[in-house]
Amino acid sequence: MSSMDIRKEIKSLVEDSIKKTHKKDFTVQVLKPKDKAHGDFAVSVALEIGKEMKINPMDVALDIKKNIKSELFKKIEIVSPGFINFFVSEKIIKQEIKTVLKEKEKFGNLEIGKGKKIQVEFVSANPTGPLTVGNGRGGPFGDVLGNVFKKAGYKVEKAYYVNDFGKQILSLGHSILKDEEAKYSGEYIDALKVKGNDAYEVGKKGAEIILNEMIKKTIDKLGIKYDEWFFESVLHKKGEIDKTIETLKKKDLTYENEGALWFKSTNFKDERDRVLIKENKEKTYLAGDIAYHKYKFEKKKFDKVINIWGADHFGDVAGLKAGVEALGYKDKLEVILLQFVTVLKDGVPVKMSKRLGTAITMDDLLEELSSDVVRFFFLEKSANTHLAFNFNLAKEQSEKNPVFYVQYAYARISSILKKAENIKTVKEFSLLNEKREIELMKQILKFKEVIEDTSMDHQLQRIPQYAIDLATTFHGFYQDCQVLVEDKELKNQRLNLILATQITLKNVLDLMGVSAPEKM
């Protein structure tokens, strides 16, 4: 029985008990106390019921507890002002560790997303220049979010939407031709060798080179693999945008004004209507994006689509959401906005890339840091904080940075396992009763909850935090409990425990796309 199941079990036990004693239906929330002294799980309903029925919460808690009988718990404690704390039986925990050893790389796999298709679209930076740290932030984020969904049982597609159409391509062309309308500059523009005089054609070719020679290489260095590279120009060529606009027209959701065609997005809680076809008959970016999403839902049949955008696109969320809703896919699109990134070197923000004359790029970081470090540092922070990338910690004090701390735990385990001859399957972990050992087991089992929670709320920073916690718990165990001891049975049981730890560490590192070195 995993800790997720235990949570569910507590919920139903407590709810049943309330029904019996207080004749009420109550939705119970099972809490995970921060303090170990408060048990493995806790419930605070007695406080709510006590308040509502004007009885002492402590009495309510006692009544609830009376009706709960389960082998799952070592003890159930009632603590003032009315918390009920559950301490899970160590027998159950030990059994569960055995399933970790059996499941190996499958440990942590859930069925939450079974039968559902989900798409994560991320980065999607314009092919007009190298990936900056800003638009690169979506790389690790989207990649790992996709991994979490996979682990949770979804069928996942990772997609990059290439904006190879429109004004920025023209601007790129002018920039390469270095005429008066040039907009982009820098060493990378000078390096683009494109023949021709037509600015748009030159721009198209330039964009192709930038995409293939710069962006894709950076993506590759970050260890990201996309399932789909979708080109905006394809939508234009195939007339998909016209079809989409036609659909909206039929629904009477458009109107003409000053020569342009508008979409009544205010019908869907947008603050203003949006243009689909400009006065000069060109289609707007939004028109294309709505068509793209029509394709995602209609053709590819995604149950859910998550777009990861930079915070500067905040203003566009409402328009696209309105479009998606108009097409009948309300609530299937979610947009996650990532706040800006600054790189701090010696406490001072680094703004510009040295070589390229652009904003500081992902490659600038990757030149000096491994993708392991870059990914980990990006993932540590929640999406809506402005991320200050601490370059000094990432680089100069590398032996003290959290990535190595986690990897070191893995390497330590590998090193012990190498020294041990043959490891036998354990029947039971009867000899492992030290505080450190039990703690480590509990920490391992939390992995499933981490996947569950993260697949629901998308708070990715939980993953690296968990990795650090697991490493900390292991290092503590390592300090106090010798694995390779004389007693053969104790040795074997401990070997199995660190094997389970190793499996879990590997799984969490894989999830983050960070390597797990056997030696350091």
Next chain:
RNA sequence: GUCCCCGUAGUUCAACGGAUAGAACAAGAGAUUCCUAAUCUCUAGAUAAGGGUUCAACUCCUUUCGGGGACACCA
């Protein structure tokens, strides 16, 4: 002006509305006859300010002050 994100320890970040606000780096003190000291143990240190809701607020509402972003027939 309107809208969004943020303000937590010296610094970078955490904390389903729950119990004593957690880490890491930096600072100070200690631990190695033993599986990798890239480790462990201990000490000191924080919710921007004011109201409100709640049995319970970093978390929700509100005002103020700060930082960032968005307000296109650009993408």
